[in-house]
C-alpha cells in the first residue's frame with residue numbers, strides 16, 4: 221500500500237515527477253490516452269498520465285507494485301466500471317473514438333479490447349466451450365462449423381491446439397497453469413479483438429510456461445496491439461518494443477524498450493531497472 | 499500441563515531444538531487425539547439418538563400398515579334391502595345396514611338381547627356397510643343370494659388383535675363377550691390380517707381404521723410446490739440483484755438488515771399476516787394450499803436469499819472478470835457464470851428453507867389448514883391440511899389406533915423430507931460436476 225499523500229523516502233525532493241520524460245507519442249497510435257486521472261473514492265491512483273499504444277507493437281507497463289499499472293490498464297477496456305468507487309477522468313481513445321463516451325457500450329468496447337488476467341481464470345466448462353463462449357455471445361459464428369473453425373484457429377494461434385486437440389471436451393480447469401493461461405489467451409483471441417491487454421500474464425507460471433507465453437506474445441503482435449503489465453524487467457525487455465515506467469500513479473518515463481533498459485533518462489527509472497527498489 | 503517445575507525447565511534448557519520440538523509434538527499429538535475422540539463421540543451420540551428415534555417411530559408405526567378383516571356371509575335379501583328389482587338406482591339407495599346387521603346376527607344365532615346385538619355389531623367397522631354396498635353394485639347378480647364378503651373390523655378389535663390378544667379374554671375397549679365372539683371368528687379361520695394400502699390412498703376419517711394420509715400428503719405436496727415455485731425464483735432473483743446489480747448504498751443496507759430480521763421472525767406472525775392480508779384483503783380461500791404456500795414463502799424467502807447471497811459472494815471475482823473481459827453483459831455474466839457456480843450453495847439454502855417449511859404448523863393453523871378434511875385436495879385452492887398438522891390432529895385423538903397412525907404419518911413426513919433432500923443432492927452433484 222502506498223499512500224500518495226505521504227512523502228516517499230526513496231524520492232528525493234529535487235526529483236521532478238510533474239512531467240513524463242521520453243516519447244509518449246507513437247507515429248501510428250492504436251489507442252491514445254491523454255491526461256488520465258483515476259480515483260478510488262478520494263484516493264488518486266493515476267495522476268495525469270498520457271501515452272499512446274503503437275499499432276501492432278507490444279507496450280510494457282512497468283513499475284513498483286501499487287504504482288497503478290493495473291489500474292491504468294483496466295481503464296483501457298473500462299473494466300474499472302465494475303468497481304463502484306472507481307472514477308476515471310481524461311481523454312481515452314481507440315482509433316479516435318472516445319471510449320468513455322456516453323453512447324459507447326462498454327460491452328462492445330470489451331469485444332474490441334480484450335483482456336488476459338494475472339491468474340489464469342478459465343470458466344469451469346470444457347476447453348471448447350471456454351473458447352467458444354465469446355464468439356457465441358457476440359454472434360460471430362452462424363453455424364457449428366464456423367464456430368469449430370474459430371475455436372480451432374484460436375487454440376492454434378495461442379499455441380495450445382496440439383496439446384489439447386483430442387480432449388476439447390475436458391474441463392478447462394483441468395489444464396496446467398501455463399496451458400490455462402494460453403487457453404485464456406485463445407479465449408480472448410477468439411473474439412478477434414484489436415487490442416489485447418495483459419496484466420502480469422506470466423506471474424503465476426513457471427519459467428518454461430513463461431517462455432512459451434512470451435514467445436506467443438511476440439507472435440500475436442503481428443495481428444494485435446498489445447499492452448502488457450509486468451513486474452519482470454527481463455520480460456519487458458524480451459517482449460516489448462516500447463516501455464512505460466510508472467511510479468506512484470505517475471508516468472515517469474516512456475520510450476523505446478532498448479533505450480529504457482540501456483540508457484534511462486530519469487533517475488527513478490534508473491533506480492528501478494538497476495534493481496535499487498521495486 | 500504440569501511441566502512447570504524447576505527440574506523440568508532445567509532439563510528443557512539442556513535439550514536441543516529437535517528434542518524440544520519432539521516433546522511439544524507429543525503434546526500436540528495427544529491434544530489432536532483427544533479432539534478426535536471428542537468429535538467421534540459427538541457424532542456417535544448424535545447418530546445413536548437418531549437411530550433410537552427412528553426405530554421407536556418405526557416400531558410404533560408398524561401396526562398402522564396392517565388391518566384385520568373378517569369374512570361375513572352376507573345375505574342380500576330383497577326384503578332386508580328394501581328393493582324390488584336389481585335396478586342400479588334402487589340398489590344405490592338400499593338399506594345395507596340392515597343386511598349387514600341381520601347377516602351378522604345370523605352367524606351368531608344365540609345372541610339375543612338388544613345390548614348384546616349392539617355390542618356384536620360394533621365389532622365391525624362402520625365402513626363395512628359401504629364395503630358390502632360396493633360388492634353388490636359390482637356384482638348385482640348376487641341379489642337375493644348369500645355371498646362371502648370381506649369387511650374391516652372396528653379399530654378397537656383391530657388394536658386388540660395387534661397388541662393385546664389373549665384368547666377369550668377381555669382387553670381395553672373389548673369386552674369379554676366380544677373377545678369370545680372374536681375367538682369364534684378366529685376358530686372359523688375367517689379373520690385375515692391384510693396390508694393396509696388404504697392408509698396411503700384415503701383421506702382423513704374419524705374412524706381410525708379408515709383414516710389415511712393421502713389427503714395430508716397431497717396437501718403437503720401442493721403447499722410445498724407453491725412454496726418452491728414462489729420462493730426459489732424470487733429468492734434467487736433477489737439475491738442476484740442485491741449481489742450483482744444493486745448499488746451499494748444506504749437503501750441496500752436497509753434491505754439487507756430487513757431480510758436478516760425477517761429470517762428471525764416467529765413463523766406464527768407470518769400466519770397472522772396471511773390471515774389478515776391474503777385471506778381477508780385479497781379474498782383467497784381459507785385452508786387452501788395456495789395460501790399456505792404463500793405464507794410459507796414469506797418464511798422461506800429470507801433463508802433462500804441469505805444462503806444464495808453467501809453462495810454468490812463466494813464465486814471468485816476472477817470468473818466475473820473473465821466473462822466481462824470477453825464482452826459479456828452484466829446479465830450474461832450473472833446468469834451464465836455466477837449463478838451456475840453458486841447453484842450448489844443456493845440449492846443447499848433452498849432445501850434448508852423447504853425443510854423448515856415442510857415441518858411448519860403454526861402459520862398454517864392461522865390460515866385454517868387445521869380443519870378436519872376428508873377429501874383429498876385436487877388443486878391448490880381446495881381445502882387441505884398438511885402432514886405436520888395431520889400428525890398433530892391424530893396425536894390429539896383419543897382412539898388408540900391413531901397412535902400408530904401418528905407414527906406412520908411421521909414416517910411419511912420423514913420419507914418426504916428424505917426424497918426432497920435426495921433430489922436436491924442429485925441436482926447439487928450435477929452442478930458441481932461442471
Ligand SMILES: Nc1ncnc2c1ncn2[C@@H]1O[C@H](COP(=O)(O)OP(=O)(O)O)[C@@H](O)[C@H]1O
Pocket residue numbers: 221222260265283284285286287288289290291292303305
Ligand atoms: N479496487 C480498489 N479499490 C481501492 N483501491 C484500489 C483498488 N484497486 C487498486 N487500488 C489502489 O490503487 C493503487 C494502484 O493499484 P494497482 O493499479 O493495482 O497497482 P499495480 O498494478 O501497479 O500493482 C494502489 O494503491 C491500490 O491500493
Ligand SMILES: [Mg+2]
Pocket residue numbers: 289290291419
Ligand atoms: Mg497489478
